[in-house]
Structure formats: structure tokens, C-alpha cells
Amino acid sequence: xxxxxxxxxxxxxxxxxxxxxxxxxxxxxxxxxxxxxxxxxxxxxxxxxxxxxxxxxxxxxxxxxxxxxxxxxxxxxxxxxxxxxxxxxxxxxxxxxxxxxxxxxxxxxxxxxxxxxxxxxxxxxxxxxxxxxxxxxxxxxxxxxxxxxxxxxxxxxxxxxxxxxxxxxxxxxxxxxxxxxxxxxxxxxxxxxxxxxxxxxxxxxxxxxxxxxxxxxxxxxxxxxxxxxxxxxxxxxxxxxxxxxxxxxxxxxxxxxxxxxxxxxxxxxxxxxxxxxxxxxxxxxxxxxxxxxxxxxxxxxxxxxxxxxxxxxxxxxxxxxxxxxxxxxxxxxxxxxxxxxxxxxxxxxxxxxxxxxx
Amino acid sequence: xxxxxxxxxxxxxxxxxxxxxxxxxxxxxxxxxxxxxxxxxxxxxxxxxxxxxxxxxxxxxxxxxxxxxxxxxxxxxxxxxxxxxxxxxxxxxxxxxxxxxxxxxxxxxxxxxxxxxxxxxxxxxxxxxxxxxxxxxxxxxxxxxxxxxxxxxxxxxxxxxxxxxxxxxxxxxxxxxxxxxxxxxxxxxxxxxxxxxxxxxxxxxxxxxxxxxxxxxxxxxxxxxxxxxxxxxxxxxxxxxxxxxxxxxxxxxxxxxxxxxxxxxxxxxxxxxxxxxxxxxxxxxxxxxxxxxxxxxxxxxxxxxxxxxxxxxxxxxxxxxxxxxxxxxxxxxxxxxxxxxxxxxxxxxxxxxxxxxx
Ligand SMILES: CC(C)[C@H](C(=O)O)[C@@H](O)C(=O)O
Ligand SMILES: CC(C)[C@H](C(=O)O)[C@@H](O)C(=O)O
Numbered sequence: 001x002x003x004x005x006x007x008x009x010x011x012x013x014x015x016x017x018x019x020x021x022x023x024x025x026x027x028x029x030x031x032x033x034x035x036x037x038x039x040x041x042x043x044x045x046x047x048x049x050x051x052x053x054x055x056x057x058x059x060x061x062x063x064x065x066x067x068x069x070x071x072x073x074x075x076x077x078x079x080x081x082x083x084x085x086x087x088x089x090x091x092x093x094x095x096x097x098x099x100x101x102x103x104x105x106x107x108x109x110x111x112x113x114x115x116x117x118x119x120x121x122x123x124x125x126x127x128x129x130x131x132x133x134x135x136x137x138x139x140x141x142x143x144x145x146x147x148x149x150x151x152x153x154x155x156x157x158x159x160x161x162x163x164x165x166x167x168x169x170x171x172x173x174x175x176x177x178x179x180x181x182x183x184x185x186x187x188x189x190x191x192x193x194x195x196x197x198x199x200x201x202x203x204x205x206x207x208x209x210x211x212x213x214x215x216x217x218x219x220x221x222x223x224x225x226x227x228x229x230x231x232x233x234x235x236x237x238x239x240x241x242x243x244x245x246x247x248x249x250x251x252x253x254x255x256x257x258x259x260x261x262x263x264x265x266x267x268x269x270x271x272x273x274x275x276x277x278x279x280x281x282x283x284x285x286x287x288x289x290x291x292x293x294x295x296x297x298x299x300x301x302x303x304x305x306x307x308x309x310x311x312x313x314x315x316x317x318x319x320x321x322x323x324x325x326x327x328x329x330x331x332x333x334x335x336x337x338x339x340x341x342x343x344x345x346x347x348x349x350x351x352x353x354x355x356x357x358x
Numbered sequence: 359x360x361x362x363x364x365x366x367x368x369x370x371x372x373x374x375x376x377x378x379x380x381x382x383x384x385x386x387x388x389x390x391x392x393x394x395x396x397x398x399x400x401x402x403x404x405x406x407x408x409x410x411x412x413x414x415x416x417x418x419x420x421x422x423x424x425x426x427x428x429x430x431x432x433x434x435x436x437x438x439x440x441x442x443x444x445x446x447x448x449x450x451x452x453x454x455x456x457x458x459x460x461x462x463x464x465x466x467x468x469x470x471x472x473x474x475x476x477x478x479x480x481x482x483x484x485x486x487x488x489x490x491x492x493x494x495x496x497x498x499x500x501x502x503x504x505x506x507x508x509x510x511x512x513x514x515x516x517x518x519x520x521x522x523x524x525x526x527x528x529x530x531x532x533x534x535x536x537x538x539x540x541x542x543x544x545x546x547x548x549x550x551x552x553x554x555x556x557x558x559x560x561x562x563x564x565x566x567x568x569x570x571x572x573x574x575x576x577x578x579x580x581x582x583x584x585x586x587x588x589x590x591x592x593x594x595x596x597x598x599x600x601x602x603x604x605x606x607x608x609x610x611x612x613x614x615x616x617x618x619x620x621x622x623x624x625x626x627x628x629x630x631x632x633x634x635x636x637x638x639x640x641x642x643x644x645x646x647x648x649x650x651x652x653x654x655x656x657x658x659x660x661x662x663x664x665x666x667x668x669x670x671x672x673x674x675x676x677x678x679x680x681x682x683x684x685x686x687x688x689x690x691x692x693x694x695x696x697x698x699x700x701x702x703x704x705x706x707x708x709x710x711x712x713x714x715x716x
Contacts, residue, residue: 085556085559088553090553090554094554120479120480120483120590120591120592121478121479121480121590122478122479122480125478141499141521141555142554142555144518147555147556147557148556149556149557149559149560152524156524156525156526157524157525157560158522158523158524158525158560159522159523159524159555159556159557159558159559159560159561160502160520160521160522160556160557161520161521161522161555161556161557162518162519162520162521163499163518163519163520163521164516164517164518164519165516165517166510166514166515166516166517167514167515167516168514193604193607195446195448196448196452196500197499197500197505197517197519198443198505198506198507198517198518198519199505199507199517199518199519200517201443201507201517202507202515202516202517203517224607224608225607225608225610225611226611228586228608228609228611228612228615229611229612229614229615229620231612232478232479232590232612232615232616233478233615233618234478246551247608249551249582249583250582250583250586250605250608251586252583253583253584253586253587254586254587254589254590254612256587257586257587257590257591258590260591262587
């Protein structure tokens with residue numbers, strides 16, 4: 001039996017409910033695949049602020065560092081929206097990314113055949129869409145210095161952030177992107193704003209230089225404004241997109257929404273030889289928290305990504321993904337993806353049909 | 359007779375063709391409305407590089423400054439893509455914006471009933487979409503200092519741009535947005551990334567403070583990633599969006615593409631008491647340049663924006679917009695917006711039916 005130490009970070013809102021379902025699913029799959037999971041819980045986000053005053057207590061970071069992988073649910077809620085920046089849930093999330101050096105964020109936007117009609121786009125435009133956004137996660141304007149609000153000579157305030165990337169930062173995320181492309185359809189599109197930004201020109205130059213080591217990958221470049229247009233116009237043209245932190249934030253969310261069902265989308269954030277963090281793309285949905293209405297499937301699929309990318313257990317990952325596919329095929333739906341003729345289930349009940357399907 | 363001095367900047371690719379049609383339309387409308395237009399041509403973009411080595415010769419800027427309004431077509435093409443930055447067509451465009459202090463960019467994304475089916479989105483999602491993006495155009499990461507590629511202590515290269523806004527910059531674009539909202543449906547959405555960026559927090563604080571002077575306007579705030587999602591999910595929720603230079607670049611293009619017919623979309627860039635620049639959203643389309651295939655309607659509608667926002671001649675603007683509406687109603691289409699049962703026209707011929715309709 002292979003044993004894994006998994007840190008659970010349920011966070012806020014619907015977090016505890018969807019993590020609860022996911023733990024059961026992991027245990028069931030573990031039994032079948034001879035894997036044992038040891039779970040430890042940590043505090044992050046609003047719940048951590050309430051209990052410790054800090055959105056990312058040192059203890060949480062320590063537990064995460066000692067584990068093989070981290071399963072995060074979601075953070076945030078109206079309650080903490082107006083706190084000073086260093087006490088906000090988001091600051092905890094950014095601290096976790098920096099603390100674990102999670103420089104590579106993988107965000108699949110894949111449309112499931114059972115849910116094509118949930119998209120706001122026409123069926124022929126989105127059917128078959130399967131995009132992977134590889135987003136740089138620990139650099140760019142999210143972390144660049146100097147930053148802050150400064151006073152200018154003439155008594156004005158000037159808000160400043162710095163969008164910066166070094167060679168090394170670009171190269172390491174570029175490598176992840178090319179390698180991911182090798183496992184998929186070998187088409188990589190790098191997105192930047194090199195016609196305006198020097199930092200983007202460096203990005204483009206480095207990615208172009210890297211491509212000579214990956215002759216099997218077809219590399220293209222798009223400006224970010226054009227990429228946003230192309231995602232809307234014809235998303236099927238994309239296989240993998242690699243881009244910086246801010247552009248990745250925007251484009252991965254746009255790509256996610258093309259599917260019409262962001263309650264279904266997982267993500268993986270990874271470093272080098274450090275535990276990765278696996279979390280749904282959706283937020284903490286405070287409006288339905290505790291009501292057994294949440295869709296646990298993105299969290300469950302995040303556990304599948306954890307098995308595939310973090311723990312190198314592709315068979316167990318396949319089993320989970322297959323189970324999700326099956327329950328959808330059987331017509332089971334939570335409220336967010338409900339449509340006529342389907343069977344509406346709560347969060348718990350969705351967990352139960354999943355367990356049966358494994 | 360009121361006389362106006364108009365600078366024409368045909369630029370590259372299809373620019374000269376669509377400007378040619380537009381000049382004829384302006385003359386026809388001028389005759390009806392007792393307006394006289396005096397046209398002077400200037401060089402910008404690739405054609406300016408070829409003839410002078412500079413994408414924005416000083417002479418062009420001088421002519422623009424002396425005129426009442428500037429009608430720009432489009433710049434750029436493969437030919438100039440690999441020149442050093444200061445010699446690129448885009449640099450000419452940025453220089454024009456800075457030189458005329460065009461801090462406010464208005465980009466309507468309005469779906470015309472005749473062209474709803476051109477959208478990649480479902481009819482019920484896009485029918486009636488009418489969004490105005492108010493984009494800050496002379497600040498933010500496009501112009502912030504320091505910028506460049508620097509060497510770090512350990513021999514790395516570091517590409518840097520600075521995303522910065524002062525109070526005054528935010529206030530003046532905010533005012534334009536609130537005033538634009540007063541002329542429309544009084545719903546303003548400000549887009550930023552205040553959960554991560556200090557510059558965005560200042561943006562949000564200033565826009566919020568401004569709103570007390572506009573009690574009739576309903577102000578909301580969205581993070582840019584969420585805004586990108588909401589545009590895809592349900593674009594009808596938006597009336598006016600106000601945002602910074604980079605976010606505006608991305609979101610206005612995404613919004614434009616929702617209509618499925620960017621060959622139809624005009625834009626206005628304006629300063630304070632200075633001539634504005636009016637140009638289509640689409641590019642120079644070098645692949646069809648000189649083939650009489652271009653759609654001149656976005657350029658023609660840009661002339662209507664010039665009349666409305668730049669020269670305060672709303673009646674003449676209405677006439678042009680009505681003429682465009684009519685030719686679409688009559689089933690005339692250029693290649694980019696062609697559909698079954700319609701009549702395909704070239705650029706010139708589209709101009710002729712427009713003239714008949716005025
Ligand atoms: C919550 C926020 C800080 C975060 C980000 O901007 O990275 C979120 O939008 C995401 O994409 O994970
Ligand atoms: C050509 C480029 C510099 C420009 C921009 O980024 O502003 C264009 O994309 C636009 O939106 O007008």
C-alpha cells in the first residue's frame with residue numbers, strides 16, 4: 001500500500017461540504033487502487049482570519065509543506081471583503097502560492113458532452129472544446145516590486161504595481177507548457193502583449209527560444225486582446241495556452257465560462273518537487289453555503305488532478321473522472337447544472353451516486 | 359455653413375479603401391446638413407515608416423493638433439512586425455494617443471438586429487446587447503515608468519513595465535464614464551483587480567468617491583477575471599464598463615467579438631478640448647488589402663461617432679447611422695458579414711448603396 005499525506009484546506013462557504021464529499025470519493029478509490037490517504041486539516045481564508053487573525057497561519061503553511069499534496073476548496077465571502085489587504089482571504093491564497101512556490105497553474109476548460117447546452121455559445125462553436133491554460137502563478141504584476149500607493153511631488157496619490165518577469169521565470173513556466181503540450185495535441189499558443197509591453201517582448205523572445213528544444217510542438221503567439229476575441233469566436237482553435245499571471249487569470253476564467261458550467265472545473269497549481277495545490281475554479285459561493293446545494297464535482301475532479309499530476313497515480317485519476325462522467329450520463333445534476341428531464345441532487349446525494357459509480 | 363478641418367490618417371492595409379468610402383459619405387451628409395469638411399491627409403503606421411522611417415512623423419502630429427477631428431483607419435502589417443519597438447506601427451498609434459492626450463476611449467459593442475446570427479453566442483444571450491466600454495487610454499501599464507529590460511545582479515534579464523494610476527488620472531476618466539452613463543441607462547460597472555493590485559484599490563476608491571456626485575448612476579464593481587466571465591455568460595447585464603488601459607484593451611475586444619461582426623464597430627478616443635481620434639475597432643487586414651473586399655461600415659460609423667462626440671453634430675451622426683442600418687435592412691453585405699440570401703458587395707459598392715441611402 002502506498003500512503004499519501006494530504007492536507008485538506010476547506011476554507012470558506014461551500015468549501016467544507018465539497019471537501020467532505022471528495023474525501024469519501026478518495027477513500028473509495030484508494031481502496032480499489034491500494035492507496036492510503038492520511039488527511040490533515042488546515043485553516044485558510046476567512047475561517048483562518050476569524051480564528052487566528054491571519055488568512056494563512058504559519059501552521060497551515062507548515063502542514064502543507066510536509067504533505068504530498070494539498071486539496072483546497074475555496075476562500076472568501078462578503079464578510080471579509082472590507083478588511084485591510086494583509087487580512088483578506090485572497091492574501092492567504094497568494095501567500096500559499098508564494099510559500100509553496102506554485103509557479104505553474106494548470107486550468108483545463110473542457111466541455112463535457114452531457115453539458116454542452118449549458119454554454120452561452122452555440123453548440124457547434126463549443127462542442128469538443130478542450131483547452132488547457134498554463135498560467136504563471138508566482139510572478140508578474142501579482143508579486144512585482146515596487147508596489148503600493150505613493151504620494152507624488154504635487155500631492156497626488158499614485159497607485160503602483162510592477163509587471164515583471166525574469167528569464168528564469170519565463171523559462172520554467174515555458175518548459176511546463178511545452179511538456180504539457182507534448183502530452184496533448186502538440187499545439188501551444190503563447191499569449192502576451194509584446195506590441196506594447198517590454199516584459200511581454202522578453203516573454204515572447206524566451207518562449208520562442210525555448211521552442212527550438214521542442215521541435216514536435218507547434219508554437220504560435222497571440223496578443224492578449226486578440227486571444228480574448230479568439231476564445232469567444234472559435235475556442236476550438238486552442239489546445240494549450242501559456243501566459244503570465246494576470247493574463248492567465250483573465251483568460252482562464254473566460255475559457256472556463258465558455259463551458260457554461262464552472263461548477264465542473266478543477267485546477268492544479270504546482271512547483272518543482274514541492275506539494276501541489278488542487279482546487280476548483282469556482283468560488284466559495286457564500287449564498288448557498290451549508291444548504292447542501294453545492295456542486296462537488298469540480299472539487300472531486302481536482303482530486304483527480306491531484307492523483308494525476310501531483311501523485312502520479314493516473315489509474316486512480318481515471319477512475320474518478322470516469323465516475324463523474326457516469327453520474328452525468330445517468331442524468332444526475334446539482335442545481336447549477338440542472339436541465340429539463342434530469343435528476344436534481346444535493347451535494348451529499350451527488351457524493352453518494354459517485355461512490356456507487358466507483 | 360459650418361466648416362470643419364478633418365485630418366485623415368488612412369494608415370495601412372485596407373485603410374485607404376475604407377477611408378475613401380467614408381469621405382464620400384461625409385461629403386454627402388455634409389451637403390444635407392450644411393456642413394463643410396476640409397480634409398488633410400497625414401502619414402501614420404507602416405506607410406509612415408516606409409516613407410519617413412518614423413511611425414508618427416512630427417508633421418502628422420502637427421496636422422492633427424490643428425484640426426477639429428481625426429479620422430484614423432488602421433495600422434500595421436506583417437511587413438513591419440519585426441522592426442525595433444520605436445519603429446513599429448503600434449508605437450505610432452501610442453504616440454498619437456499620448457500626443458493628443460486622448461485619455462478616454464469609447465468602444466461601443468452593440469449588436470445589430472440584422473447581424474445577430476453572426477455571433478458565436480446564442481441568440482437569446484446576445485440579442486439586444488448594447489455595451490459601451492470606457493477605457494482609460496494614456497495611462498496604466500501602457501505608459502508607466504520605469505519600463506524596459508534590465509539586467510539583474512545575478513546576470514538575469516528582467517522585463518519590467520509599471521502599472522500606475524494617479525488620483526487625477528482616475529478621476530478624469532471616471533467623470534467621462536459617469537457622464538456617459540447619464541446619457542445612457544445609468545448603470546456603470548467599474549472593472550479592476552482590487553483584490554490583488556494596489557493600483558486597482560486606488561482606482562476603486564476614487565471611482566467610489568466620485569459616485570457621490572452622480573447619485574442617479576448605479577455603480578457596481580467587478581474584478582477583471584469575473585468581468586471576462588460575465589461578458590461571456592450574460593453580456594446583457596452591462597450598460598457601461600469603465601476600466602484601465604490594459605483591462606479595457608482586453609475586455610473591449612472580448613465585448614466586440616460577442617457581436618460576431620467586428621467589421622461593424624467604431625470607436626472614439628478623446629481628450630479635453632483637443633481633437634478626438636475616431637477609428638474602427640478592427641485592424642488593417644493586410645490579407646485583403648487592395649482587393650475591394652473590405653467592410654467600410656466600421657469606418658463610416660466612426661465618422662458618425664466623430665460627428666456625435668467630436669463635433670457635436672448629432673443630426674448628421676444620426677443620418678449616417680440610419681443609412682448603415684438601412685443598407686443592412688436592404689440585405690447588402692460585405693464578405694465578412696455575408697450570410698445566405700443576402701447580396702454580397704465590395705467595399706466600393708457598399709459605399710455606393712450607402713450614398714443612395716443618405
Ligand atoms: C482570488 C484571486 C486572488 C485569484 C487570482 O486572481 O489569482 C483568483 O481569481 C484565481 O484565479 O485563483
Ligand atoms: C495596436 C495596439 C497598440 C492597440 C492597444 O493595445 O491599445 C490596439 O490593440 C487597440 O486596442 O487599439
